Amino acid sequence: MILVTGATGNVGRQVVSHLRDQGAAFRALARDPGAAGLPGGTEVVAGDLSDPGSLHAALDGVDTVFLVWPFLDTEAAPAVLDAVGKHARRIVYLSMLGAQEDTGGQADPITSFHSRMERLIERSGLEWTFLHPVGFASNTLGWAQQVRDESVVRDLNGALARPLIHERDIAAVAAHVLTAPDDVHSGAEYVLTGPALVTQAEQAHAIGEAIGRPVRFEEMPEEEKRRQVLAWLPPSGLDTVMKAWAAMAESPEPVTATVEDLTGTPPRTFREWAADHAADFR
Numbered sequence: 001m002i003l004v005t006g007a008t009g010n011v012g013r014q015v016v017s018h019l020r021d022q023g024a025a026f027r028a029l030a031r032d033p034g035a036a037g038l039p040g041g042t043e044v045v046a047g048d049l050s051d052p053g054s055l056h057a058a059l060d061g062v063d064t065v066f067l068v069w070p071f072l073d074t075e076a077a078p079a080v081l082d083a084v085g086k087h088a089r090r091i092v093y094l095s096m097l098g099a100q101e102d103t104g105g106q107a108d109p110i111t112s113f114h115s116r117m118e119r120l121i122e123r124s125g126l127e128w129t130f131l132h133p134v135g136f137a138s139n140t141l142g143w144a145q146q147v148r149d150e151s152v153v154r155d156l157n158g159a160l161a162r163p164l165i166h167e168r169d170i171a172a173v174a175a176h177v178l179t180a181p182d183d184v185h186s187g188a189e190y191v192l193t194g195p196a197l198v199t200q201a202e203q204a205h206a207i208g209e210a211i212g213r214p215v216r217f218e219e220m221p222e223e224e225k226r227r228q229v230l231a232w233l234p235p236s237g238l239d240t241v242m243k244a245w246a247a248m249a250e251s252p253e254p255v256t257a258t259v260e261d262l263t264g265t266p267p268r269t270f271r272e273w274a275a276d277h278a279a280d281f282r
């Protein structure tokens with residue numbers, strides 16, 4: 001039995017879909033099962049990762065956990081891992097690219113908390129597999145309102161190229177690992193990327209193609225971007241996040257073959273992602 005956390009989110013929802021297709025035994029965790037909107041017949045159980053005591057019913061009889069960590073710190077993690085360890089044997093953790101590197105404490109706050117989560121999981125006694133995806137293509141849904149209203153994408157640096165990954169490809173790898181025979185992926189760290197580097201200006205163009213009208217890219221002043229970031233990140237992390245983006249422009253993220261190596265299917269292009277999500281931008 002597999003427990004899928006984050007089951008109503010970008011990746012977890014797709015993990016649910018893959019596990020259903022495979023006929024795997026699983027249940028999905030949601031804070032409000034009634035509002036989860038998962039396909040009929042999915043067993044959805046209530047639980048809150050900020051309240052480890054609420055997880056025991058969901059974990060009953062569970063062998064493997066797909067863990068999505070929705071917080072920006074690891075405060076609740078030891079107690080959650082303790083609860084998981086009382087029931088399950090292994091964990092597949094949705095981490096991020098860079099969390100595996102020792103940056104001597106210089107990483108941005110998001111990479112840092114994923115690194116700390118990984119160290120806690122390694123020490124938990126559970127068998128583990130870490131997924132290290134690059135940025136999600138679904139982050140560009142943040143542009144949806146401007147595209148709908150003005151057919152424009154306003155952001156920093158149209159030339160910034162990234163191998164953004166489709167959430168379905170992360171989920172395909174996760175489902176593959178979650179349903180693999182014991183130990184095959186134990187201790188593995190998989191860097192997951194899309195098939196090619198695509199600039200932000202090209203992403204805007206691809207969204208335009210998907211919705212059938214041109215979408216132009218407009219450079220955003222750095223000060224405006226800093227204000228936007230502060231909507232979701234504490235001020236103490238702002239400079240390191242801005243520096244991380246600047247470094248990415250100088251030295252782009254790698255493109256790996258891991259999705260195809262593990263699932264037998266090449267990762268989807270950004271154009272395919274845009275076509276799948278055209279309705280969000282129309």
Ligand SMILES: NC(=O)c1ccc[n+]([C@@H]2O[C@H](COP(=O)([O-])OP(=O)(O)OC[C@H]3O[C@@H](n4cnc5c(N)ncnc54)[C@H](OP(=O)(O)O)[C@@H]3O)[C@@H](O)[C@H]2O)c1
Pocket residue numbers: 005006007008009010011012029030031032036047048049050068069070071094095096097110133134135136139
């Ligand atoms: N975006 C990127 O580019 C990127 C790249 C690499 C890694 N990541 C990592 O991916 C993770 C996010 O994945 P995602 O985009 O699939 O998620 P998401 O769409 O942001 O959804 C968040 C999920 O977390 C659940 N959740 C929130 N608070 C919870 C709580 N207190 N207890 C239990 N569940 C809770 C929500 O479920 P309910 O509200 O239904 O309970 C929802 O299913 C983060 O850890 C992020 O750092 C993101």
